[in-house]
Amino acid sequence: MLAFLSSLPLSSKLSHSAFTPCSSNRSMTSAKPRSACTHPVPAVALASPYVPDLDTYTTLYERSITDPDSFWRDIAKSFVWKDNPGNESNEPVLNYSFTPGSAPGVNVSFLPNRKTNICYNAIDRWVEDPVKADAVAFYCEGNDPGRTRVVTFHELHDMVQRFANVLKNQLNVKKGDVVVLYMPMVPELPVAMLACARIGAIHSVVFGGYSAEALAGRILDSKAAVVVVTESVARASKTVKLKEISDHAIRIAAKSGHDVTYQIVTKTPGKLKVSPSAIEIPQDIEWDVALASADPVCPVEWVDSEHPLFVLYTSGSTGKPKGVVHATGGYMVYAATTFKYVFDYHENDVFFSTSDCGWITGHSYVTYGPLLNGATQVLYEGVPNYPTPARLWEIVEKYKVAQLYTAPTVIRALKGAKAPPPTETNPNPSSADWVNKCDRSSLRVLGSVGEPINPEAWLWYYDVVGEQKCAVVDTWWQTETGGHCLTPLPIPGLPIKPGCAMMPFFGIEPALVNGEGQELKGPAEGFLVIKNAWPSTLRTVYRNHKRMEETYFERFPGFYMTGDGARRDADGHYWLTGRVDDILNVSGHRIGTAEVESALVLHDAVAEAAVVGVPHDVKGEALYAYVSLMSGVEPTEELRKSIRACVRTEIGPFASPDTIQWAGALPKTRSGKIMRRILRKIAKNGPKTQRDDLGDTSTLTDPGVIDMLLSTYGK
Ligand code: WTA
Secondary structure (H helix, E strand, O other): OOOOOOOOOOOOOOOOOOOOEOOOOOOOOOOOOHHHOEEEOOOOOOOOOOOOOHHHHHHHHHHHHHOHHHHHHHHHOOOOEOOOOOOOOOOOOEEEEEOOOOOOOEEEEEOOOOEEOHHHHHHHHHHOOHHHHOOEEEEEEOOOOOOEEEEEHHHHHHHHHHHHHHHHHHOOOOOOOEEEEEOOOOOHHHHHHHHHHHHOOEEEEOOOOOOHHHHHHHHHHHOOOEEEEEOOEEEOOEEEOHHHHHHHHHHHHHHOOOOOOEEEEEOOOOOOOOOHHHOOOOOEEEHHHHHHOOOOOOOOOOEEOOOEEEEEEEOOOOOOOEEEEEEHHHHHHHHHHHHHHHOOOOOOOEEEEOOOOOOHHHHHHHHHHHHHOOOEEEEEOOOOOOOOOOHHHHHHHHHOOOEEEEOHHHHHHHHOOOOOOOOOOOOOOOOHHHHHOOOOOOOOEEEEEOOOOOHHHHHHHHHHHOOOOOEEEEEEOOHHHOOOOEOOOOOOOOEEOOOOOEOEOOOOOEEEEOOOOOEEOOOEEEEEEEOOOOOOOOOEEOOOHHHHHHHHHOOOOOOEEEEEEEEEOOOOOEEEEEEOOOEEEEOOEEEEHHHHHHHHHOOOOEEEEEEEEEEEOOOEEEEEEEEEEOOOOOOOHHHHHHHHHHHHHHOOHHHOOOEEEEOOOOOEEOOOOEOHHHHHHHHHHHHHOOHHHHOOOOOEOOOOHHHHHHHHOOO
């Protein structure tokens, strides 16, 4: 069932350059020439890897670029399509145009003449085998250790069919309607996603950390008539009352003229039922009650391969978040294929991703990629350091996890955790002891995602967590790409450079361009772009195709612009250098500075605000806000709190600025543009900021603003 590529012929073999191992260099920092240092992927952990050597990778990769149609058509054979078409060699496979404005404009399609259903591919085809039907799909691990639940493929099938019938028959959801899901990491969330897909409805998952205003904005943008919410959830020692937030969002939407017709409420995990007081607005229906009366059989709706599967809102550098839309067939094939190869997933492995389904990682590598491979996985509701920093490693030991996928911010937080108390046998404990006390011998692949991983964190992951026996795969990709684009594969012996996303996945042709859009060759640093389409390229921005063309294709026509910068070293390997636009990455959460600024200026006392990112040891980046107050307003601590509260209300707690500096004025050019470069430097270096470091300041309307900002730093 996992042999997507076994039938592919191997064509030409490429040689690859030599690397220098540097296992003794453990104190490397990013300032040193990092590309000189490599760590070979240990062969011990990978018994029968899908890609056994670099030559095989090169051959497959070359074929995916020179003959993408036959490459993807062969892979598509491993999936179920309506009336499973044979190998029609003249059938269109991957068609695209990356040229905005002109006809046909920007568009991408994958096997557009076919029909499929991703839910069928993720569940039904497995339950046809009675043994596989009883295999575990989810080991659910609650916030509190000891609260667990197991969901088999058969049970998943049952829940999904019933909920699909609830949507269709009780709530009148039709193919193409958007359903909003505002839930924590409980199995009902993937169930609801899959149920939408089963009937051709489009899910829009909203991360449970977003505020009522943010949720309302997403409900309004997609005109969703149905919201699915969980009553409340415990996160570490706090309780988040999701239902209250959602009720509020529904009221906000109603004030803007959009009525949500139904709200389905799932119970607080660990409780027997939804508390009666939570079923309070007329739209409310209890999940359990609705499911109990639903028909247990729901045939799948075969949809066009290009039928939209989901919309996921993500921050842009300007304006409101964009609803990124992915299409069914291409997303299915790409999410499944990347999951299989990047994690080297084999039957009976247990996979564990710590990502929330509110983000793209949870879509592609919790709900879809694993289930499309018939995988067993851990679904974890809680946070990585609760009740202790050993929690993730306890989960790894308990379920014998083979592949762990998490974010650099988590790795850094656990690496820097307070050591356990000393004991007689261990009088000088360190944070590594939280890890060492758990058996991690089942681990083979350690994945990282969401932000650049610094070499120190990479090495801790490799040395301490993986005991130098696991492949570390640093996967670079985006909401828009649907699946991994740049990443090393767990190829035995492949020398991996700590902190380097290394090489393209099959079908991806990365390139670097300069500011004029000219492609740079050889070792270079520039804007990272992708030259071709891959099956899960975003199809559009929901109801705003123009915005999709402007955002990703206008600046460098003919290329997909990622918004990231990258460096290519002499071996041809890619190092991500961070965003080149006004998007920040805080603890792996993508936040637009414009969004936070809009939230700040909603506060009555705020005249103007500018937000920049500053480096942060654990979060990667922290939010630093410069705020000018309305004249006559006194800056006080109370005011800071209430300004922060405004951001929490508008976006969510995770977007609240770490620092608010009172700024009498902001540095602006004569055309009124804020010079963020200056703000970034001052936020980072404070009074130590060197004038020379600020670059050209001659276009500032008021050069005195720099002294003012330096003198108010830290106040
Ligand atoms: C950043 C998350 C460096 C990058 C999957 C990208 C990374 C943005 C990496 C997308 C990585 C993600 N190395 N940077 N391995 N992975 N990023 O849409 O800036 O939430 O553009 O998707 O995260 O964030 P998004």
